[in-house]
Amino acid sequence: xxxxxxxxxxxxxxxxxxxxxxxxxxxxxxxxxxxxxxxxxxxxxxxxxxxxxxxxxxxxxxxxxxxxxxxxxxxxxxxxxxxxxxxxxxxxxxxxxxxxxxxxxxxxxxxxxxxxxxxxxxxxxxxxxxxxxxxxxxxxxxxxxxxxxxxxxxxxxxxxxxxxxxxxxxxxxxxxxxxxxxxxxxxxxxxxxxxxxxxxxxxxxxxxxxxxxxxxxxxxxxxxxxxxxxxxxxxxxxxx
Numbered sequence: 001x002x003x004x005x006x007x008x009x010x011x012x013x014x015x016x017x018x019x020x021x022x023x024x025x026x027x028x029x030x031x032x033x034x035x036x037x038x039x040x041x042x043x044x045x046x047x048x049x050x051x052x053x054x055x056x057x058x059x060x061x062x063x064x065x066x067x068x069x070x071x072x073x074x075x076x077x078x079x080x081x082x083x084x085x086x087x088x089x090x091x092x093x094x095x096x097x098x099x100x101x102x103x104x105x106x107x108x109x110x111x112x113x114x115x116x117x118x119x120x121x122x123x124x125x126x127x128x129x130x131x132x133x134x135x136x137x138x139x140x141x142x143x144x145x146x147x148x149x150x151x152x153x154x155x156x157x158x159x160x161x162x163x164x165x166x167x168x169x170x171x172x173x174x175x176x177x178x179x180x181x182x183x184x185x186x187x188x189x190x191x192x193x194x195x196x197x198x199x200x201x202x203x204x205x206x207x208x209x210x211x212x213x214x215x216x217x218x219x220x221x222x223x224x225x226x227x228x229x230x231x232x233x234x235x236x237x238x239x240x
Contacts, residue, residue: 026190026203030084031076032165035060043074047148059160062151064094070101070150073164075108078144083169085193086119086134088149089162095125096152100134103146111145121196123152129162130213133194135220169193175222179234183208191222 033042036058046053049066062071078084086100101118105111119136138144147166151159175191183189184206192208194201197217202209210219 026201027167027169030078030166030168031073032163033060033073034163036162045072045074047072057160059091059162062159062161064151064154064157064159066155067153068150069153070099070148073147075145076147076166077108078166080104080136080138080142080144081140081168083171083191083193084136084138085167086136086147087131087163087165087167088134089129089131089164090123090159091127091129091162092123092125092151092159093157094152094154094159095123096154097121098123098132098152099150100136101148101150102136102138102144103148104138104142104144106143108145111143113146113148129160131199133196133198135193135195175224177224178226179221179224181221193220195220 033044035042035055039055041053041055041060044053044060046062047070049064049069050062050071051065052061052063053071054061054063060071062069088100098121099118100121101113103111103113104117117138119134121132121134123132124130147164149161149164169190169192171190172187181188181192183203189203189208192201195218197213197215198219199211199213200209201211201219208219210217
């Protein structure tokens with residue numbers, strides 16, 4: 001149908017690593033816990049099947065002691081929107097599915113962890129630290145009072161977390177209604193979000209720069225809406 005609409009996002013997948021450097025004007029941390037230069041857990045606690053939870057060698061040491069292990073953040077208060085994500089740098093002795101839960105509600109007392117309020121990510125166990133970007137897709141306008149990290153099962157295995165951050169892109173106004181993105185134009189890059197297998201995403205001299213870390217790195221565009229008849233081709237200018 002000529003008048004049909006295409007609703008969605010662009011998912012760009014990169015296969016070769018390119019260099020990148022952080023730019024504070026593109027995004028900002030709403031909360032950040034950096035364990036590399038501290039000796040305490042910064043308010044994080046063992047909630048289930050973790051014993052002990054400690055800080056050693058610049059990382060939060062999560063010792064798995066049973067099934068369904070998870071830890072909880074200290075109290076926070078973040079009003080959610082579509083341009084926020086969670087970033088975790090960690091090394092694990094066990095691979096598998098990890099999860100981020102968030103407790104949202106009308107008040108701190110009424111905020112609880114619930115099965116629908118979770119995002120999955122795949123944890124690698126290769127002896128190296130990896131940075132994981134998790135898009136929560138939480139309900140915009142709600143208030144989150146705590147987050148929780150669930151690791152794969154593995155009694156006796158160790159998970160080491162260097163840092164955890166909740167990041168917000170510095171967006172202004174509304175995203176472009178059509179997928180025509182010039183990253184040299186102020187306000188355009190901020191709407192793009194990291195999706196998976198990335199170390200960093202930054203803006204350098206009008207170019208969106210992605211530093212990738214895994215086998216299937218990808219970034220995601222802002223939502224758009226265009227007539228389907230106009231969406232015949234996609235052109236992309238990039239270097240790797």
